[in-house]
Amino acid sequence: MEAVDYLAEERRKAEFDVEEMKIVWAGSRHAYEISDRVSRLVASDPVFRKDNRTMLSRKDLFKDTLRKAAHAWKRIIELRLSEEEAKTLRFYVDQPAYTDLHWGMFIPAIKGQGTEEQQQKWLPMAYKMQIIGCYAQTELGHGSNVQGLETTAKFDPQTDEFVIHSPTLTSSKWWPGGLGKVSTHAVVYARLIIDGQDHGVHGFIVQLRSLDDHSPLPGITVGDVGMKFGSGAYNSMDNGVLRFDHVRIPRNQMLMRVSQVTREGKYMQSDVPRQLVYGTMVYVRQTIVSDASRALSRAVCIATRYSAVRRQFGSQNGGPETQVINYKTQQSRLFPLLASAYAFKFVGEWLKWLYADVTQRLEANDFSTLPEAHACTAGLKSVTTSATADAIEECRKLCGGHGYLSSSGLPELFAVYIPACTYEGDNIVLLLQVARFLMKTVSQLGSGKNPVGTTAYMGRVEHLTQCNCEVQRAEDWLKPSVILEAFEARAARMSVACAKSLSKFSNPEEGFAELSADLVEAAVAHCQLIIVSKFIEKLQQDIPGKGVKRQLETLCNIYALYLLHKHLGDFISTGSISPKQGALANEQLRLLYSQVRPSVIALVDAFNYTDHYLGSILGCYDGNVYQKLYDEAWKDPLNETVVPDGYHEYIRPILKQHIRNARL
Numbered sequence: 087m088e089a090v091d092y093l094a095e096e097r098r099k100a101e102f103d104v105e106e107m108k109i110v111w112a113g114s115r116h117a118y119e120i121s122d123r124v125s126r127l128v129a130s131d132p133v134f135r136k137d138n139r140t141m142l143s144r145k146d147l148f149k150d151t152l153r154k155a156a157h158a159w160k161r162i163i164e165l166r167l168s169e170e171e172a173k174t175l176r177f178y179v180d181q182p183a184y185t186d187l188h189w190g191m192f193i194p195a196i197k198g199q200g201t202e203e204q205q206q207k208w209l210p211m212a213y214k215m216q217i218i219g220c221y222a223q224t225e226l227g228h229g230s231n232v233q234g235l236e237t238t239a240k241f242d243p244q245t246d247e248f249v250i251h252s253p254t255l256t257s258s259k260w261w262p263g264g265l266g267k268v269s270t271h272a273v274v275y276a277r278l279i280i281d282g283q284d285h286g287v288h289g290f291i292v293q294l295r296s297l298d299d300h301s302p303l304p305g306i307t308v309g310d311v312g313m314k315f316g317s318g319a320y321n322s323m324d325n326g327v328l329r330f331d332h333v334r335i336p337r338n339q340m341l342m343r344v345s346q347v348t349r350e351g352k353y354m355q356s357d358v359p360r361q362l363v364y365g366t367m368v369y370v371r372q373t374i375v376s377d378a379s380r381a382l383s384r385a386v387c388i389a390t391r392y393s394a395v396r397r398q399f400g401s402q403n404g405g406p407e408t409q410v411i412n413y414k415t416q417q418s419r420l421f422p423l424l425a426s427a428y429a430f431k432f433v434g435e436w437l438k439w440l441y442a443d444v445t446q447r448l449e450a451n452d453f454s455t456l457p458e459a460h461a462c463t464a465g466l467k468s469v470t471t472s473a474t475a476d477a478i479e480e481c482r483k484l485c486g487g488h489g490y491l492s493s494s495g496l497p498e499l500f501a502v503y504i505p506a507c508t509y510e511g512d513n514i515v516l517l518l519q520v521a522r523f524l525m526k527t528v529s530q531l532g533s534g535k536n537p538v539g540t541t542a543y544m545g546r547v548e549h550l551t552q553c554n555c556e557v558q559r560a561e562d563w564l565k566p567s568v569i570l571e572a573f574e575a576r577a578a579r580m581s582v583a584c585a586k587s588l589s590k591f592s593n594p595e596e597g598f599a600e601l602s603a604d605l606v607e608a609a610v611a612h613c614q615l616i617i618v619s620k621f622i623e624k625l626q627q628d629i630p631g632k633g634v635k636r637q638l639e640t641l642c643n644i645y646a647l648y649l650l651h652k653h654l655g656d657f658i659s660t661g662s663i664s665p666k667q668g669a670l671a672n673e674q675l676r677l678l679y680s681q682v683r684p685s686v687i688a689l690v691d692a693f694n695y696t697d698h699y700l701g702s703i704l705g706c707y708d709g710n711v712y713q714k715l716y717d718e719a720w721k722d723p724l725n726e727t728v729v730p731d732g733y734h735e736y737i738r739p740i741l742k743q744h745i746r747n748a749r750l
């Protein structure tokens with residue numbers, strides 16, 4: 087059989103309606119139609135070509151990005167694309183650009199932290215891209231510790247202005263995307279100083295560059311921070327460095343929804359919590375969870391299609407060799423990643439709902455769900471990005487040697503994705519925030535305040551710390567209630583154990599620091615419980631289409647039992663399950679791999695990714711891998727000449743010397 091036929095045969099084996107699954111994956115028929123239309127639009131437009139990206143120099147890559155961004159903006163206007171369509175277009179163009187920070191952080195910061203008046207002044211210009219903004223928070227010396235930022239904004243009552251200044255080298259802004267070469271404006275986070283008194287970190291709108299000739303305004307030193315990890319990848323972004331030398335801005339350019347400075351220099355705080363200054367980060371963390379499912383599904387699609395095409399060993403009587411996807415080891419590494427892609431998709435949808443809900447409440451001055459929204463966005467951002475970064479690298483290894491080729495698409499996907507574990511909050515720092523929230527929840531148990539939302543299970547802590555898992559046979563692990571209780575018991579017991587250990591310290595902060603590694607593990611257990619429970623909730627919905635729900639049930643069970651197997655130590659050491667029950671879970675997991683096997687190609691087809699978006703020879707839809715790999719090799723610049731540049735200077739003299747030596 088020709089390699090090109092392998093995937094067609096696989097598609098015939100599918101045990102469900104792929105077209106219906108595409109709609110489940112997209113979130114709705116409407117979302118599917120937009121995604122399908124916009125992805126084809128991007129794939130057919132020569133300006134959005136990206137197959138040569140990793141070969142470009144930094145300067146050429148950056149100019150290519152500017153060209154793509156300008157073209158994207160032109161198409162958005164010409165075609166009158168809606169916000170959802172524009173975001174979809176950005177996703178399929180698949181090239182990080184300054185526009186991400188303008189739309190994804192600068193505008194949301196003004197919306198979330200600006201007063202009505204400030205929004206009316208700045209947002210129309212920003213929406214029309216008459217100004218381009220970035221989010222300038224992180225400094226050379228401080229990123230995670232936002233309270234440690236050093237940039238100052240001193241109020242000058244004489245002129246009714248703030249003076250923005252970088253007092254030290256470490257106060258230089260460092261990292262903001264779009265800052266290096268493009269942004270005309272920034273939301274700058276700086277310490278507010280009035281009459282010598284420090285009121286902590288606040289946001290200020292600062293113009294950086296002339297709107298006439300793009301030169302930096304007086305007192306501003308700005309540039310790019312330099313090359314980052316990998317070729318292509320995140321180097322399309324101009325992450326920047328910025329210093330202020332006593333730059334003056336009008337008083338009304340401090341974002342004043344949370345706190346205000348009056349003409350007389352009086353500092354006033356609204357009723358809204360101070361933490362709203364961090365609101366933009368909560369918004370972006372929520373979007374990063376959905377991005378994780380995209381990046382993961384893309385890597386999994388490549389590795390799954392290639393694993394069905396690739397054959398090694400096992401030929402009988404001259405017949406074909408075994409497809410590597412049929413090796414149990416390949417399945418046990420790949421299928422949990424496929425299940426994780428679906429799990430992250432559904433938890434991302436739920437988080438979007440949670441964020442919309444908290445936003446609505448905030449508008450009505452109800453701040454009660456803010457701590458949970460912060461814990462969920464922080465924790466899920468952390469757990470999904472860490473798992474996705476690891477999974478992309480695993481997919482590369484699943485593709486053997488060819489996975490290491492740039493044309494597999496996996497090296498660049500890895501390089502562009504991994505900073506997600508760091509930006510928008512280092513993953514460990516964020517898990518520590520979740521742990522604080524959990525310890526607070528445990529400490530309030532029995533106080534009459536019942537935990538709600540994602541910590542509602544803590545309300546049953548007495549039962550969860552004593553219950554015995556009821557599994558006796560492998561198939562008992564297929565019951566959602568059994569899975570849920572095991573995950574709840576593990577999470578509750580880990581949190582309670584941490585709280586008990588903490589109570590032994592006379593200084594709680596010292597205790598928290600000493601126990602932080604255990605606390606992070608408890609936070610991970612809590613977040614994994616959320617993901618599993620949201621997958622199970624999704625399955626309680628009406629899901630049409632032949633076999634669709636059944637496939638999703640299988641994937642949900644694979645996801646949960648894979649986590650259980652991976653973290654068996656937690657489950658057994660907390661007594662949430664017995665070693666025998668752990669072994670039964672593994673037995674069931676093996677059966678689930680066999681069950682899902684016939685449908686895996688159709689399950690990745692359901693992502694509906696174009697070959698342009700996948701950007702991978704190994705993952706192309708027709709599976710014609712070998713011919714394409716062979717053809718691609720000849721396109722490499724090294725193959726433009728048969729004899730390489732440098733032969734006469736560096737190869738020939740050695741060869742000649744060798745011949746001379748041989749004669750001696």
Ligand SMILES: CCCCCCCCCCCCCCCCCCCCCCCC(=O)SCCNC(=O)CCNC(=O)[C@H](O)C(C)(C)COP(=O)(O)OP(=O)(O)OC[C@H]1O[C@@H](n2cnc3c(N)ncnc32)[C@H](O)[C@@H]1OP(=O)(O)O
Nearest residue numbers: 154155158176183185189190230232361364460509510511
């Ligand atoms: C070429 C293509 C062109 C196409 C054009 C198309 C156009 C259309 C396109 C549209 C595209 C849109 C795309 C969008 C894409 C967006 C991509 C964005 C990419 C991201 C880039 C990265 C950006 C960044 O990294 S920005 C910087 C991020 N920095 C951080 O995250 C810092 C992390 N640190 C912190 O968050 C804090 O300092 C923290 C929380 C660790 C500690 O803070 P602090 O010391 O103040 O607090 P604590 O004492 O620990 O806590 C006090 C108290 O506050 C609570 N709390 C803390 N944080 C929050 C919060 N965020 N919200 C609510 N509450 C919070 C905390 O729990 C404590 O509560 P207590 O009750 O008191 O315990």
Ligand SMILES: Cc1cc2nc3c(=O)[nH]c(=O)nc-3n(C[C@H](O)[C@H](O)[C@H](O)COP(=O)(O)OP(=O)(O)OC[C@H]3O[C@@H](n4cnc5c(N)ncnc54)[C@H](O)[C@@H]3O)c2cc1C
Nearest residue numbers: 221222223224229230261262263505508509510511512514
């Ligand atoms: C590609 C990229 C794009 C970015 N874009 C922007 C942007 O647009 N705007 C912007 O303002 N910023 C941006 N950033 C900055 C980013 O938000 C920070 O780098 C991030 O928040 C991490 O902070 P840090 O660099 O200070 O890490 P650090 O906090 O210095 O982390 C170093 C190590 O210390 C550990 N650590 C730190 N604190 C603790 C603690 N309390 N307990 C235990 N361990 C700890 C961390 O886990 C990590 O292992 C970007 C960064 C990158 C890489």
